[in-house]
Amino acid sequence: MKGLVLRSVGSSYDILGEDATRYKGRLKGKFKIEDKKLTNPIAVGDTVIFTLENKATNDVMIEQIGTRTNYIIRKSVHKSEHSHLIACNIDEAFLVVTLAAPETSTGFIDRFLAAAESFRIPVSIVFNKSDLYDENLLKYKEDLSKLYEGIGYKTFLVSAEKAEGIAQLKTAASGKKVLFSGHSGVGKSTLMNKIFPGLNQKTLEISGFSQKGVHSTTFAEMFDMGNNTFLIDTPGIKEFGLMEIEKEELKYYFPEMRELIGSCKYHNCLHRNEPSCAIRQAVENNMIAASRYKNYLSMLENEDNRR
Ligand code: GDP
Ligand code: ZN
Secondary structure: OEEEEEEEEOOEEEEEEOOOOEEEEEEOOOOOOOOOOEOOOOOEOOEEEEEEEEOOOOEEEEEEEOOOOOEEEEEOOOOOOOEEEEEEOOOEEEEEEEOOOOOOOHHHHHHHHHHHHHHOOOEEEEEEOHHHOOHHHHHHHHHHHHHHHHOOOEEEEOEOOOOEOHHHHHHHHOOOEEEEEOOOOOOHHHHHHHHOOOHHHHHHHHHHHHOOOHHHOOOOEEEEOOOOOEEEEOOOOOOHHHOOOOHHHHHHHOHHHHOOOOOOOOOOOOOOOOOOOHHHHHHHOOOOOHHHHHHHHHHHHHHHHHO
């Protein structure tokens, strides 16, 4: 039978079978991790094929892991050469930002977007706390929406507090495995509870079950919100925008730059001060936003300092 991994606890996995039953899965003893650089073979969001071992307890044996469309990894704390697989097959990340109380910087937004591009995770940007925006901030939000929609990211304007714009977000999340990210304090919890009214109850049931409290675990878990919609909770990586990206790779993670790669005079152009740089030309012609270019340069600089 096919199933979806909702949680891993030690070497055991909570699986939602396609018959809507919950199973406890174990991996075959001789199972090999194909990617030697990963510390764990399976993560939340993996699709698996399993066989029933014990009908009474719903214990199953995992036989196969499906191909992943994407995954989030984190450097292992114990083995620096290795990475820990956190979650896979994420359909969409909602990056929750605010323009007031507090203001999320475009530096953070662009860093997050680049990291998500590197993981191949689609992102929508959610501007929350709209109830606090005056005319100027609403205008700023419109400018940012134009900028980000122009390079392929959907944007939403919502107020979790006033329950405005929630229906559109709910529709956008429907039928997907979704992740809510963003700085602490931007209103992620408030928003998720508005979109999924049963969420509090579900997280309580699970934490009661594991006797640990949901957020004491360093592993991700996924909540079944019904209608084939799943909410991924990834403690500790709410800000995965702060991942390390190699300098030479960075340009691939800015969609509006990607189109111009190959148009610069030098094939290894980093688009700083090199002559005949198509990217700098595009910035001068306002084809690439100055803020995006500035943030690109500052990410490059961070990489300089890291070496
Ligand atoms: P999280 O850390 O991202 O999960 O943020 P919380 O959901 O805990 O919210 C942080 C603070 O922002 C709380 O005091 C919320 O009441 C407040 N908040 C959340 N959404 C809104 C909103 O739409 N408008 C306003 N004015 N405050 C909000
Ligand atoms: Zn260039």
